[in-house]
Amino acid sequence: MTESFAIDVRxxxxxxxxxxxxxxxxxQVRGGEVYGFIGPNGSGKTTFIRMLCGLxxxxxxEGSCLGFDVITESDAIKRQVGYMTQRFSFYEDLSxxxxxxxVARMYGVENRREAVREGIERLGLAGRQKQLAGELSGGxxxxxxxxxxxxxxxxxxxxxxxxxxxxxxxxxxxxxxxxELARQGLTFLITTHYMDEAxxxxxxxxxxxxxxxxxxxxxxxxxxxxxxxxxxxxxxIHLMDSSKDNYSL
Amino acid sequence: xxxxxxxxxxxFWAIVIKEFVQMRRDRLTFGMIIGIPVVQLMLxxxxxxxxxxxxxxxxxxxxxxxxxxxxxxxxxxxxxxxxVRELHTExxxxxxLARGEVxxxxxxxENFSRNLLRGEKPTILVEAxxxxxxxxxxxxxxxxxxxxxxxxxxxxxxxxxxxxxDGPVNLLVHARYNPEGISQYNIVPGxxxxxxxxxxxxxxxxxxxxxxxxxxxxxLLSMPTRPLEVLLGKIIPYxxxxxxxxxxxxxxxxxLFHIPMTGSIPLLLLTSLVFIAANLAMGITFSTLAKNQxxxxxxxxxxFLPSLLLSGFMFPFRGMPEWAQAIGExxxxxxxxxxxxxxxxxxxxxxxxxxxxxxxxxxxxxVLAVGVKRYRRTLD
Ligand SMILES: Nc1ncnc2c1ncn2[C@@H]1O[C@H](COP(=O)(O)OP(=O)(O)OP(=O)(O)O)[C@@H](O)[C@H]1O
Ligand SMILES: [Mg+2]
Numbered sequence: 001m002t003e004s005f006a007i008d009v010r011x012x013x014x015x016x017x018x019x020x021x022x023x024x025x026x027x028q029v030r031g032g033e034v035y036g037f038i039g040p041n042g043s044g045k046t047t048f049i050r051m052l053c054g055l056x057x058x059x060x061x062e063g064s065c066l067g068f069d070v071i072t073e074s075d076a077i078k079r080q081v082g083y084m085t086q087r088f089s090f091y092e093d094l095s096x097x098x099x100x101x102x103v104a105r106m107y108g109v110e111n112r113r114e115a116v117r118e119g120i121e122r123l124g125l126a127g128r129q130k131q132l133a134g135e136l137s138g139g140x141x142x143x144x145x146x147x148x149x150x151x152x153x154x155x156x157x158x159x160x161x162x163x164x165x166x167x168x169x170x171x172x173x174x175x176x177x178x179x180e181l182a183r184q185g186l187t188f189l190i191t192t193h194y195m196d197e198a199x200x201x202x203x204x205x206x207x208x209x210x211x212x213x214x215x216x217x218x219x220x221x222x223x224x225x226x227x228x229x230x231x232x233x234x235x236x237i238h239l240m241d242s243s244k245d246n247y248s249l
Numbered sequence: 250x251x252x253x254x255x256x257x258x259x260x261f262w263a264i265v266i267k268e269f270v271q272m273r274r275d276r277l278t279f280g281m282i283i284g285i286p287v288v289q290l291m292l293x294x295x296x297x298x299x300x301x302x303x304x305x306x307x308x309x310x311x312x313x314x315x316x317x318x319x320x321x322x323x324x325x326x327x328x329x330x331x332x333v334r335e336l337h338t339e340x341x342x343x344x345x346l347a348r349g350e351v352x353x354x355x356x357x358x359e360n361f362s363r364n365l366l367r368g369e370k371p372t373i374l375v376e377a378x379x380x381x382x383x384x385x386x387x388x389x390x391x392x393x394x395x396x397x398x399x400x401x402x403x404x405x406x407x408x409x410x411x412x413x414x415d416g417p418v419n420l421l422v423h424a425r426y427n428p429e430g431i432s433q434y435n436i437v438p439g440x441x442x443x444x445x446x447x448x449x450x451x452x453x454x455x456x457x458x459x460x461x462x463x464x465x466x467x468x469l470l471s472m473p474t475r476p477l478e479v480l481l482g483k484i485i486p487y488x489x490x491x492x493x494x495x496x497x498x499x500x501x502x503x504x505l506f507h508i509p510m511t512g513s514i515p516l517l518l519l520t521s522l523v524f525i526a527a528n529l530a531m532g533i534t535f536s537t538l539a540k541n542q543x544x545x546x547x548x549x550x551x552x553f554l555p556s557l558l559l560s561g562f563m564f565p566f567r568g569m570p571e572w573a574q575a576i577g578e579x580x581x582x583x584x585x586x587x588x589x590x591x592x593x594x595x596x597x598x599x600x601x602x603x604x605x606x607x608x609x610x611x612x613x614x615x616v617l618a619v620g621v622k623r624y625r626r627t628l629d
C-alpha cells in the first residue's frame with residue numbers, strides 16, 4: 001500500500017449531547033513519524049484517538065487511516081493499529097503471558113508462542129510471565145500494555161499517555177524504544193503532558209477544548225507563538241490561557 | 250455500508266480460553282457454582298427428606314361397626330396420624346380440611362362392615378390436604394398396611410381369604426388442592442432446572458457489564474471482533490459449569506433422595522445442554538442491555554422470579570390462570586421441568602422430549618439474536 005500519510009483526516013467531530021468535545025479537527029501524520037498530541041485535561045485527545053480506531057462513531061469527518069476509510073473500514077484499521085489506552089485495560093486476573101497470548105490469538109498472530117515469548121523478553125519481563133497483571137506496579141503495567149500493543153506487528157501505534165506514572169529511567173527507555181521502532185517504519189501518535197516528551201516528537205499538535213490550535217515541529221510551534229525567547233512549556237501555558245477566553249467549559 | 254470482518258473461530262476460541270482462566274481464578278463465582286445447588290438441596294431436601302408424623306386426622310365413621318372401631322383405634326395408635334376428632338357430616342369434613350385443621354379426613358362409609366364381610370371390598374375414602382404433598386406421601390403409604398393389619402383380627406378363619414394379596418378394602422385417596430399431586434419426586438428434578446436458571450443467567454448476566462466497568466471493554470473493542478464471537482466465547486465455558494451442577498444434583502437425587510430414574514440419562518444430559526445454553530444466552534443478552542452490573546442483577550431477578558413462580562415448579566401449571574400459563578409457556582424452565590420429570594419419572598423418550606425441547610432451543614436462538622443485535626461495538 002502506498003499512502004503518503006498514515007493518518008489523513010479532516011473535520012473530525014464528536015459531540016456528547018450538546019457538548020462538542022472534538023471540533024472539526026484536521027490531522028495529517030506521515031508514515032514513520034512520531035507525532036505528539038498535546039493539550040490540557042478534557043481537551044479531547046482521547047476522544048479523537050478513539051474515533052480513529054472506530055471505538056467511537058464520529059459525528060462528522062472523513063479521511064483515511066493506513067489507507068482505509070476512517071469511517072467505514074474500522075475493522076481493517078483495527079487489525080493494523082495498536083491502541084494503548086489511557087487507563088490500563090488488560091485483564092488484571094490474567095497473567096502477563098496469558099494477556100499477551102490472548103491478544104496474539106485475537107489478532108491471529110502467526111507463530112503465536114514465539115511472538116509472546118519475544119514480547120516478554122523485549123520488555124524485560126522474562127521470569128515474571130506468570131505474575132498476574134493486576135499485581136504489577138503502574139510502570140510495569142504500562143510496559144505490559146505496550147508489549148501487548150506490539151504483538152501483532154501493527155503499522156500504527158496510538159499511545160494515550162503511555163508514560164503517565166512511569167519513573168524517569170523507565171520513561172527514557174520507553175522513548176528510546178519508540179524512536180527505534182519509528183526508525184523501523186512504525187508510525188506513532190502519542191499523547192503526553194510531559195514537555196520533554198513533546199520535544200522528542202517529530203511534530204506536535206496542540207488541542208484545546210476540542211480545537212486544534214497549532215501544529216508543526218517544536219521549533220515551528222515556538223516560533224508561531226510570537227513570544228520572546230519562550231520554552232515549549234511557556235508556549236503551551238500561553239495557549240492554554242488565551243484559549244480559555246474563547247471557550248467556556 | 251460498513252465492511253465486516255468474517256467470523257473467526259480463532260478469535261472465538263481466544264475468548265473461550267480467556268473466560269476459562271478468569272472463571273478459574275474467580276473464587277466467589279466458583280463458590281456460587283457449587284454453593285447454590287448444595288444450599289438449595291439442603292433447604293428443599295430437608296423438607297422432602299423429613300418424614301412428617303403425627304399428622305392431624307379426623308375420622309367420619311358412618312358405619313359404627315366393630316370393624317369401623319378397629320380402624321379408628323389403629324389410627325389412634327399409629328405414629329403417622331394424630332387423631333383429632335370424630336366427624337358426623339360431609340360438610341364438617343369439608344370445613345376442617347379447608348381450614349387446615351387436619352391433614353386427612355378418613356371416611357368409613359355406611360354398610361362398611363356388611364360389605365366387607367360379604368367380600369365386596371368396600372372403599373375407604375381418604376381426603377388429603379395435598380398443598381404440602383411432601384407431608385402426605387409416607388402417611389398415605391402407611392395407611393394401606395395399617396388398614397390391612399387392623400382388619401386382620403376380624404378376618405380370621407373362613408374370612409381369611411378376604412385379606413388377600415391386595416388387601417380387604419379399596420383405598421381411595423383424594424389429593425385435595427393439588428391436582429397434579431406434586432411430590433418430592435417432582436421437586437428434586439425440578440430443582441435442577443431452578444438452580445441452573447438462577448446461576449446460569451446470573452453468571453453471564455455480568456459478563457459484558459464487568460468488562461465495561463473494569464475498563465477492559467475498550468481494549469476488547471479495539472481489536473477486530475464480531476459480536477457473535479464475543480458472546481458465544483463467553484457462553485461456552487459456563488456450559489461446563491452447568492454440567493457440574495447437573496452432576497451434583499443428579500447424584501444427590503439418586504443417592505440422597507432416591508429419586509427413580511426411569512428414563513435415559515444421556516438423553517437428559519443432552520437436553521440439559523440446550524437448557525443451559527438458553528439460560529446463558531438470556532444472561533449474556535441482559536448483559537448487553539444493562540448499563541452496569543446492578544442493572545444486570547436486577548434483570549436476572551426479573552427473569553428468575555417468573556421462572557420460579559410460573560413454570561410449574563412452585564404451583565401446579567394447570568392450576569394457574571390462563572395469562573400466567575401463557576407467560577409460563579415462553580419460559581425455558583417450564584419446558585425443562587416437563588422434560589426432566591418426563592424422563593426421570595415417566596421414562597419419556599426422545600419423541601416426547603423433542604416437543605418441549607425445540608421451544609427451549611427457539612428461545613435460546615431468539616434471545617441470542619437480540620443480544621448480538623444490541624451488542625455495542627463502540628463506547629458511545
Ligand atoms: N462517553 C462520554 N460521555 C460524555 N462526555 C464524555 C465522554 N467521554 C469524554 N467525554 C468528555 O469529553 C471531553 C474530552 O475528554 P477526553 O477524554 O477526550 O479528554 P483528554 O484530552 O483525553 O483529557 P485527559 O488529558 O484528561 O486524558 C471531556 O470534557 C469529557 O468529559
Ligand atoms: Mg485522555
